[in-house]
Amino acid sequence: xxxxxxxxxxxxxxxxxxxxxxxxxxxxxAGAATFAATFFAPAGWAFDRxxxxxxxxxxxxxxTGGAGRWDRAALARRLxxxxxTLTSHCHPxxxxxxxxxxxxxxxxxxxxxxxxxxxxxxxxxxxxxxxxQLLERQMRERTQPDRRAEKELFARIFPxxxxxxxxxxxSPASLARLTRAELLRFFEERYRDRGAGLxxxxxxxxxxxxxxxxELLGRGGLPPARPGPPLPRPPPPAPEPLQIxxxxxxxxxxxxxxxxxxxxxxxYPAAYLANEILGGRSLLSRLxxxxxxxRGLVYHxxxxxxxxxxxxxxxxEAATEPRRVPRVLRLLxxxxxxxxxxxxxxxxxxxxxxxxxxxxxxxxxxxxSAHELAxxxxxxxxxxxxxxxxxxxLRAVPARAVREAAAEAMDPDRASTVVAGPLARPxxxxxx
Amino acid sequence: xxxxxxxxxxxxxGTLPNGLRLLLAPRSAAxxxxxxxxYRIGSRNEVPGTTGxxxxxxxxxFNGSPNFPKGQMDRAVMEVGGYLNAFxxxxxxxxxxxxxxxHADLPLRIEADRMSRARMTAAEVERERTIVLAERDGNENxxxxxxxxxxxxxxxxxxxxxxDPLGWREDIQRMTAETLATYYRTYYGPRNATLxxxxxxxxxxxxxxxxxLFGRLPxxxxxPPRPAPEPAPHGERRATLRGPGSTPFLLxxxxxxxxxxPAAPATVLLDTLLGGxxxxxxxxxxxxxxxxxxxxxxxxxxxxxxxxxxxxxxxxRADPGLFVVHLQAAVGVSLDRLxxxxxxxxxxIARSGPTxxxxxxxxxxIRVAAALxxxxxTRTAFRLGYFALLGxxxxxxxxxxxxLATPARAIRDRARELFAADSRCVVRFETAEARGGR
Numbered sequence: 001x002x003x004x005x006x007x008x009x010x011x012x013x014x015x016x017x018x019x020x021x022x023x024x025x026x027x028x029x030a031g032a033a034t035f036a037a038t039f040f041a042p043a044g045w046a047f048d049r050x051x052x053x054x055x056x057x058x059x060x061x062x063x064t065g066g067a068g069r070w071d072r073a074a075l076a077r078r079l080x081x082x083x084x085t086l087t088s089h090c091h092p093x094x095x096x097x098x099x100x101x102x103x104x105x106x107x108x109x110x111x112x113x114x115x116x117x118x119x120x121x122x123x124x125x126x127x128x129x130x131x132x133q134l135l136e137r138q139m140r141e142r143t144q145p146d147r148r149a150e151k152e153l154f155a156r157i158f159p160x161x162x163x164x165x166x167x168x169x170x171s172p173a174s175l176a177r178l179t180r181a182e183l184l185r186f187f188e189e190r191y192r193d194r195g196a197g198l199x200x201x202x203x204x205x206x207x208x209x210x211x212x213x214x215e216l217l218g219r220g221g222l223p224p225a226r227p228g229p230p231l232p233r234p235p236p237p238a239p240e241p242l243q244i245x246x247x248x249x250x251x252x253x254x255x256x257x258x259x260x261x262x263x264x265x266x267x268y269p270a271a272y273l274a275n276e277i278l279g280g281r282s283l284l285s286r287l288x289x290x291x292x293x294x295r296g297l298v299y300h301x302x303x304x305x306x307x308x309x310x311x312x313x314x315x316x317e318a319a320t321e322p323r324r325v326p327r328v329l330r331l332l333x334x335x336x337x338x339x340x341x342x343x344x345x346x347x348x349x350x351x352x353x354x355x356x357x358x359x360x361x362x363x364x365x366x367x368x369s370a371h372e373l374a375x376x377x378x379x380x381x382x383x384x385x386x387x388x389x390x391x392x393x394l395r396a397v398p399a400r401a402v403r404e405a406a407a408e409a410m411d412p413d414r415a416s417t418v419v420a421g422p423l424a425r426p427x428x429x430x431x432x
Numbered sequence: 433x434x435x436x437x438x439x440x441x442x443x444x445x446g447t448l449p450n451g452l453r454l455l456l457a458p459r460s461a462a463x464x465x466x467x468x469x470x471y472r473i474g475s476r477n478e479v480p481g482t483t484g485x486x487x488x489x490x491x492x493x494f495n496g497s498p499n500f501p502k503g504q505m506d507r508a509v510m511e512v513g514g515y516l517n518a519f520x521x522x523x524x525x526x527x528x529x530x531x532x533x534x535h536a537d538l539p540l541r542i543e544a545d546r547m548s549r550a551r552m553t554a555a556e557v558e559r560e561r562t563i564v565l566a567e568r569d570g571n572e573n574x575x576x577x578x579x580x581x582x583x584x585x586x587x588x589x590x591x592x593x594x595x596d597p598l599g600w601r602e603d604i605q606r607m608t609a610e611t612l613a614t615y616y617r618t619y620y621g622p623r624n625a626t627l628x629x630x631x632x633x634x635x636x637x638x639x640x641x642x643x644x645l646f647g648r649l650p651x652x653x654x655x656p657p658r659p660a661p662e663p664a665p666h667g668e669r670r671a672t673l674r675g676p677g678s679t680p681f682l683l684x685x686x687x688x689x690x691x692x693x694p695a696a697p698a699t700v701l702l703d704t705l706l707g708g709x710x711x712x713x714x715x716x717x718x719x720x721x722x723x724x725x726x727x728x729x730x731x732x733x734x735x736x737x738x739x740x741x742x743x744x745x746x747x748x749r750a751d752p753g754l755f756v757v758h759l760q761a762a763v764g765v766s767l768d769r770l771x772x773x774x775x776x777x778x779x780x781i782a783r784s785g786p787t788x789x790x791x792x793x794x795x796x797x798i799r800v801a802a803a804l805x806x807x808x809x810t811r812t813a814f815r816l817g818y819f820a821l822l823g824x825x826x827x828x829x830x831x832x833x834x835x836l837a838t839p840a841r842a843i844r845d846r847a848r849e850l851f852a853a854d855s856r857c858v859v860r861f862e863t864a865e866a867r868g869g870r
Contacts, residue, residue: 362530
């Protein structure tokens, strides 16, 4: 069983419901007793107007807070009886609603997903409850070093009006403006759109599954997809790190990052490998080896490439004690620059890409993790055989392409840096 | 070797002559193999001065052994797409590696190599000290960690459950390489270990390979010291912490039974009733408690607007531990008000127990969740090892049967004992930004 023969368990197929909703179906892992189903809609917080910030997240949370004839408590009891879960996740571009449960209960559970995305109740008590939770999350964004650093980093990378600038939580004032009517309006606008889609990992064959979903989600046509918001050009980065004093903790959180490429960019496979080399492939990555393993400066150091539909960004992160911040900053910068200047050695590149290819086996251990691949294919409108071809695609990327992709997609000269925490020697600009 | 077929499917159990216990779960449909070594050593076996030693040893186990010099084991596993990690708990430490099935031999060689021959040089221990401290620093950034540490320090005055497995900062700063190496040499070895292998492999060659790799290891591993029991509490204990971080929250802990106590099944049911977690019988048995809108605390405290989060947690332990309720206040709600509301709910359950409908629903939830919990080799190996460390063979099925047969009145009686005011510990976390309220 060679690592590149991963095709069978990853088999996906496409279908389209009568109303135009695209569907990706994946066979669950052998022996799995569970299914997973995700509905996604172009309803992320990029569509929030500034004065109504928090709206997309609030609506996303409310989808699982009661729908159809089920109020929140009744829905929870119904899910509990089957040990199932219904969750939502909102990001700048979209919201995903995912149902997970025993395969044997698929037929009786799928209507709950349909209710959630077609007939959410928006009960007043639920709106108040979610609003309270968002207020608390806003408070953590102000007072927790990691969340504060992330929020400030995006505000530094992206200009006002850019869809990736915000974290979606809004402010106390914007939340206070969100009436039930406003939430319903957002739901009607954003959740009935050809930009929506479905990914399902289950045993039911695609024909009967498509018919079942048509019964549940309607046969009428959806309005055409609307384009995403414009992407204003990111400003030149500030030369010095933004230093934010956040008292009460022991450790300073460091975030650096900048704009990057979209998932559809032809350079994505090379940029993916560049990020894996920098900090994405944990124990093999340069950040882990140089900051933790060789120097013992940090417990955690990693990087991430977030290549989305409209565009993307990359970030690198580490946390350390205040007196080590300057050294860690220098090393983060050095490693990022090195990646765009020199080709990785063939040994390093081979190690990282074979690791990435082999790890798909681990993703296929259970339905929940395998399903993430199906959601990826569905959301990014990739061919169903995308992950079958993925090993060959990665193996075809030369070292030179990795360097060039790093220079373009993870450019340190377009990066901003934020440090937040109990700073020992505040320097540069300071925000409180 | 005898085999059994419980909720995990077919499992073969055995013991090597040097004392190493084995659990093998061959699964022909899987694409991976997951190898876990569970050591019956955790912070419960430490003493003041060496707190955090088990966790520090966990770090050192990745720093090289005779056949895997520093960095080689990480690299070898990652290169084939595998995943490796470890975690230290109060009662045990677990090391796990999951790899694509053709590479199953690799984690076996790693575990055999480091079981009693991990490198503990002074230079490596010193370098790792800063990383362990950095891990502790990172935890200290979270107010929840500080509050939980305070809660256990309040509740336990003698027993090692007093400290977190990370250990006290002062002990991490002072502990010598020799102390750490002695701790490792004394307790780590086949006699204190359970090897669990789940996934795609043939049983007979796997047994032979395990025999070849582990059978030659010396029969090391002294019985870890049993901690002295914690005296019964004689009154409520309280503490207040202040700092930035979130809305105020409350941790309320009650002295709870050990896993082998006859009261354990009713305690599991109280945890599920109040907080909603199926815990031992869920997919995320080891994860943090999450929101369960059907649970009683949620319905009475979150749905009514007093709290934004209300969870309960009883983790089965070798010795009596804590049943903990975590409540996070909604903006503008005072901790006094929240605490009064909680105590009313606990009094209600102690007075009346669960309703027939509640009991029916939590039993059903546990029954179904238990059937889903073994999906994939990694989860299977985790659960087999975890239950093997918790108690005698068959403990999972025995507990499950007892839980499903426990009547409402036993849960009510358990609540009366569990939530006694004399064993209550309360930690309040107040924040400057959100102080005050109704």
